[in-house]
Amino acid sequence: MRIPGLDGLEPSDRAVVADSLGVAIAVGAYGVSFGAIATASGLTVLQACVLSLLVFTGGSQFAFIGVVAAGGNPVTGAVTATLLGARNMFYGITLAPLLRLRPLQRWAAAQIVIDESTAMAVTRTSTRHARLGFFVTGIGVFVLWNLFTLIGALAGEALGDPRTYGLDAAVGAAFLGLLWPRLTTPLARVVALAGAACAAGLVPVTAAGVPIVLGGAAAVLLGLLLASRRAGEVT
């Protein structure tokens, strides 16, 4: 695999590569929890692996199996997963001027635009190091995430009833783990709680899967109202 514009490593590259590989190993290992929860939720090993290979954005993958496992329509699952993937578009906007890729390179690079590859690229001051951080992290996570998904999926299938091992509770914990680093402001915490409260309230009265999309949408609206009111107070 050749990273655009890079032939051989310079001494200053080593720290970037080491950081990126560290992140790739830590994050790739989460794949085992995705694989195990996916097959324990009723997906086949092939479906779990296809999600990791071709969707390759953890939050969206967990969202899809979360909706499907709750008995929701898989199309609702796809809508939820795609909405959660919208942040990757904004990562791309930030990355484009840093990475300066040619059109064909963009098609390949797009697949590895995720939280971690973005985080390891945006802090760099040169195009060379931004590319190095982005590609080493992105490709490293891709390889390990898929490997660990397969291992987890085979294990999840062998385990049988997911409830015995608390794997249904593990999905909630995984979502909380994804949410936690975002809860940095009072507004963020209010919006997340509002999403939870609206969704819980909608569970008895709507079809499975719908509370997630409607609850999330209501929380976003509330967040917009609160943010604009605060902006009004300042001016």
Added chain:
Amino acid sequence: MTPVWTGIVLTIVGCYALKLAGLSVPERVLAHPFTIRVSELIPLGLLGALIAVQVLADGDRLVLDARLPALGVAALLLWRGVPFLPMVAASAATAALLRLLS
């Protein structure tokens, strides 16, 4: 094609299209302050909703069972700075243990 595969294909197309759009579309088209604010709020609202449904729903009923204390353990461990994978494993083990005891 089964419904699950249909959902998987839609997810693949949707998620890849968003990633490619971000890298390809001129910044001024997408980087409107309103769009950015909404995109920051979406993960918060959706993840909150996903947690509530995952932990409280059983079909179309709300139930309190081993999943809620398991989420409490997850929150405690996240607050203590425990990494993702051990945190998820401890949360699952909490639910499994509570079910074994009850």
